[in-house]
Amino acid sequence: MQRLLEGYRAFRAKRWPYEKQHYEELAEGQRPKTLIIACCDSRVDPATIFDARPGELFIIRNVANLVPPYSLDGGLRGTSAAVEFAVRKLEVETILVLGHAQCGGCMAALDHTIGQDMVFLRPWVALLEPALERCAHEADPLTALERESVKVSLENLRAFPFIADAMRDRGLKLEGARFGVADGRLEILDWAAGAFQFVT
Ligand SMILES: [Zn+2]
Numbered sequence: 001m002q003r004l005l006e007g008y009r010a011f012r013a014k015r016w017p018y019e020k021q022h023y024e025e026l027a028e029g030q031r032p033k034t035l036i037i038a039c040c041d042s043r044v045d046p047a048t049i050f051d052a053r054p055g056e057l058f059i060i061r062n063v064a065n066l067v068p069p070y071s072l073d074g075g076l077r078g079t080s081a082a083v084e085f086a087v088r089k090l091e092v093e094t095i096l097v098l099g100h101a102q103c104g105g106c107m108a109a110l111d112h113t114i115g116q117d118m119v120f121l122r123p124w125v126a127l128l129e130p131a132l133e134r135c136a137h138e139a140d141p142l143t144a145l146e147r148e149s150v151k152v153s154l155e156n157l158r159a160f161p162f163i164a165d166a167m168r169d170r171g172l173k174l175e176g177a178r179f180g181v182a183d184g185r186l187e188i189l190d191w192a193a194g195a196f197q198f199v200t
Pocket of ligand 1: 039040041063064065100102103104105106
């Protein structure tokens with residue numbers, strides 16, 4: 001907590017003075033144009049990677065940047081609820097699913113190292129199972145699965161009826177990317193080629 005309070009004081013001293021007016025405007029309401037679905041991983045902060053100001057990005061973070069399949073089973077679905085809010089209320093223009101290198105969630109899925117006692121994590125990471133087979137025979141299965149985790153989420157997003165409607169009616173765009181922690185490079189999913197290409 002001490003480190004957090006030091007950080008807060010630094011924010012108030014250095015950043016607040018020049019962001020004050022911006023925050024006052026944001027207090028009237030947020031209008032982010034982009035929803036980012038990223039991993040919880042502490043090394044992959046979307047606001048840092050995209051050099052974003054407060055109010056620019058609506059961000060959902062969970063283990064392995066996953067969107068579960070559309071379901072009305074009555075379960076409490078935090079990711080789906082936030083996606084619904086971003087698309088139907090905020091009317092974001094773009095959804096970006098952001099995967100990353102050295103993803104612990106993808107590693108655990110590949111190696112089947114999540115114990116039975118991990119009662120929430122185990123079924124969550126099992127969302128990657130459809131992608132596991134597609135990656136098993138790749139030269140670099142982890143990188144392949146990190147890319148596939150993005151595709152799994154995009155496929156699930158497209159099956160949400162209100163997302164399909166927004167894509168058709170107002171041009172909502174779905175994009176995918178993967179961030180390299182060690183080299184800081186970003187690769188983007190090229191829909192036409194079905195492959196990821198580095199941003200130059
Ligand atoms: Zn991760």
